[in-house]
Amino acid sequence: MSEGAVKKFMFVNRKAPYGTIYALEALEVVLITAAFDQDVSLVFMDDGVYQLKKGQQTKGVEIKNFSPTYRALEGYDIEKLYVEKESLDARGLTEDDLLVDVTVLGRAEMGALMNEQDVVLSF
Amino acid sequence: MASIEVGGKSYETDEEGYLVNLAEWNPEVGVYLAGTESVELTEQHWEVINFLREYFEEYQIAPAVRVLTKAIGKKLGAEKGNSEYLYGLFPYGPGKQACKIAGLPKPTGCV
Amino acid sequence: MLHIINKSPLSNSSLESCLRVAVSGDILLTEDAVYAATSGNAFEGKLREAMGRFKVYVLQPDLDARGLGDRLIEGVTGVDHGGFVDLTISNNNCQSWL
Numbered sequence: 297m298s299e300g301a302v303k304k305f306m307f308v309n310r311k312a313p314y315g316t317i318y319a320l321e322a323l324e325v326v327l328i329t330a331a332f333d334q335d336v337s338l339v340f341m342d343d344g345v346y347q348l349k350k351g352q353q354t355k356g357v358e359i360k361n362f363s364p365t366y367r368a369l370e371g372y373d374i375e376k377l378y379v380e381k382e383s384l385d386a387r388g389l390t391e392d393d394l395l396v397d398v399t400v401l402g403r404a405e406m407g408a409l410m411n412e413q414d415v416v417l418s419f
Numbered sequence: 420m421a422s423i424e425v426g427g428k429s430y431e432t433d434e435e436g437y438l439v440n441l442a443e444w445n446p447e448v449g450v451y452l453a454g455t456e457s458v459e460l461t462e463q464h465w466e467v468i469n470f471l472r473e474y475f476e477e478y479q480i481a482p483a484v485r486v487l488t489k490a491i492g493k494k495l496g497a498e499k500g501n502s503e504y505l506y507g508l509f510p511y512g513p514g515k516q517a518c519k520i521a522g523l524p525k526p527t528g529c530v
Numbered sequence: 531m532l533h534i535i536n537k538s539p540l541s542n543s544s545l546e547s548c549l550r551v552a553v554s555g556d557i558l559l560t561e562d563a564v565y566a567a568t569s570g571n572a573f574e575g576k577l578r579e580a581m582g583r584f585k586v587y588v589l590q591p592d593l594d595a596r597g598l599g600d601r602l603i604e605g606v607t608g609v610d611h612g613g614f615v616d617l618t619i620s621n622n623n624c625q626s627w628l
Contacts, residue, residue, distance in 0.1 A: 324527055327483070330483070331483060371486045371489065372483065382550065403551045404553065407552045413623055418628040
């Protein structure tokens, strides 16, 4: 992309990990997007908040545990991680249950943030 | 599926020579893989290889070159955290080549 | 902003989540999401409530294909594929909820 043409990209994660491939695919797309120096935001809402749950142990299901990779995002200069408060509440989770630092937003703030984006991709 | 033979033991690799089972890696395999890349391993090489293995252990991915460069700079000093130094050690790219030698998968987004 | 939904709200939460989070703008219901805009379905009340904040559209060919062309809730606008394209142009951005 040409210099100066920085766009706001938002990746909306709404699926739990492991049950489907969406969460892992989204993470890979995000890592690739990081190479293009765009303004990237990640949103976790609905079952997507489960992606960030601490203490995932996948040995018993023989699937790769990709949750540690969320902690690598900072090194990729992806630092805007947003979690919707209502989704956390509905699942009995709090910010302390999450394995990375996030900004918790209420639904209205989340909606406003979506409106500001140039590109919104759902997973 | 391809394979390599090191020290009388067979190791599965993909069609590009990357180790399939990362847990099977050992330094001897690293030396062998370096040989297939015509890279002679020095202490400086091992610094990077060990760094990559630690990075993978912690984050479960092979870092992109840009991320690796920055992280190496942080850990080993600015004189090593630059492309010139890293490409000097691994001419075909610290991402591709060093990851292969370290027994890691190819970095995500690396074609 | 244009929100595109393609799943029935009776078996999938995408539309409900969209209505919870999104502030305002256009909503286009396609494929199985068109059921949300048919009279008498269990989600009708929630959709009607949202129609104050959003302008709601359905992709008419998807509605017709399901035999529900005559059940469209009043106030929801049917569009063809050309209208779909127009909506993506008239909005600054869009999100296809998955």
